[in-house]
Amino acid sequence: MADLRIFSYMPNPRIWKATIAARLCGVSLDLRGARPGELADWLWDFDARPLTEADRSGKAGMARQSRTGFSGQLYKTDEFLAAHPFGTVPAAFSPDGGTGIFESNSIARAVARLRRHGPELYSIDPYKAARIDSFLDVSLVFARDGQNYLLALNTGAINDIIHGQAAKAFEIYLDGMEAALVSGHGYLVGDELTLADIVFTAELCSFAREAAHHERLAAQALPMIFHDGVAASYPRAMAHFKDLCARPAFAPDIAPFMEKIEARRQQAATD
Numbered sequence: 001m002a003d004l005r006i007f008s009y010m011p012n013p014r015i016w017k018a019t020i021a022a023r024l025c026g027v028s029l030d031l032r033g034a035r036p037g038e039l040a041d042w043l044w045d046f047d048a049r050p051l052t053e054a055d056r057s058g059k060a061g062m063a064r065q066s067r068t069g070f071s072g073q074l075y076k077t078d079e080f081l082a083a084h085p086f087g088t089v090p091a092a093f094s095p096d097g098g099t100g101i102f103e104s105n106s107i108a109r110a111v112a113r114l115r116r117h118g119p120e121l122y123s124i125d126p127y128k129a130a131r132i133d134s135f136l137d138v139s140l141v142f143a144r145d146g147q148n149y150l151l152a153l154n155t156g157a158i159n160d161i162i163h164g165q166a167a168k169a170f171e172i173y174l175d176g177m178e179a180a181l182v183s184g185h186g187y188l189v190g191d192e193l194t195l196a197d198i199v200f201t202a203e204l205c206s207f208a209r210e211a212a213h214h215e216r217l218a219a220q221a222l223p224m225i226f227h228d229g230v231a232a233s234y235p236r237a238m239a240h241f242k243d244l245c246a247r248p249a250f251a252p253d254i255a256p257f258m259e260k261i262e263a264r265r266q267q268a269a270t271d
């Protein structure tokens with residue numbers, strides 16, 4: 001039996017926080033899910049699975065209006081909503097299904113706490129652990145602005161106000177990360193890899209998905225925010241990101257994804 005079950009659409013940079021930590025710490029994960037468009041045809045439950053005809057006809061009460069990132073109805077069981085009161089994915093569960101863990105940063109913390117070997121990604125020193133939390137909190141604030149931006153790009157609701165808010169959020173986030181790396185210790189917290197670095201990497205990957213919408217941006221004469229030139233403004237933060245992306249625990253999730261993003265950026269540059 002796996003140490004933790006996670007239900008999500010895939011690929012999803014938010015679950016990479018957990019998968020990267022799990023590779024480093026010897027934690028076993030049971031990942032369940034499908035591509036984003038397919039999750040409307042799944043039963044959202046501890047025992048998440050594609051819907052059967054019986055699910056659809058016999059349990060209409062499970063159909064709930066989606067709120068963020070999905071349109072239409074999603075089939076969530078009462079048990080799922082008891083474990084996940086905000087009804088979101090990624091949704092993690094203890095092996096017996098008794099405990100729901102939501103918010104991708106908290107799921108990553110759970111993995112670090114379940115550590116069997118390897119690095120202490122969520123320090124045993126209370127001050128350091130709290131500092132890691134500080135980075136996770138600013139990352140969540142950034143993620144929220146990034147999510148608004150990406151959803152607006154997805155639905156075509158993008159405008160210069162939403163773009164401006166995302167650009168500001170990106171600048172504030174990277175300014176802080178650049179400043180944190182000035183100390184020269186090589187990591188965001190102390191001189192070893194922690195969840196702060198993992199979450200930072202995953203959030204930048206998430207934001208990088210704007211490149212998939214370069215045509216929509218171009219149609220409104222809006223520039224890409226996370227473009228190649230960003231490295232000149234934030235050399236430490238971007239070097240850290242690049243270094244982490246290439247590491248063995250990160251690359252299985254990130255390398256294929258960033259290759260596609262890079263191709264989109266090149267395409268945007270030549271369009």
Ligand SMILES: N[C@@H](CCC(=O)N[C@@H](CS)C(=O)NCC(=O)O)C(=O)O
Nearest residue numbers: 066067068069070088089090103104
């Ligand atoms: N901050 C959350 C974001 C989770 C979230 O917003 N999930 C959306 C998909 S992007 C969702 O599950 N929506 C379900 C619904 O609309 O009912 C995290 O990092 O886990």
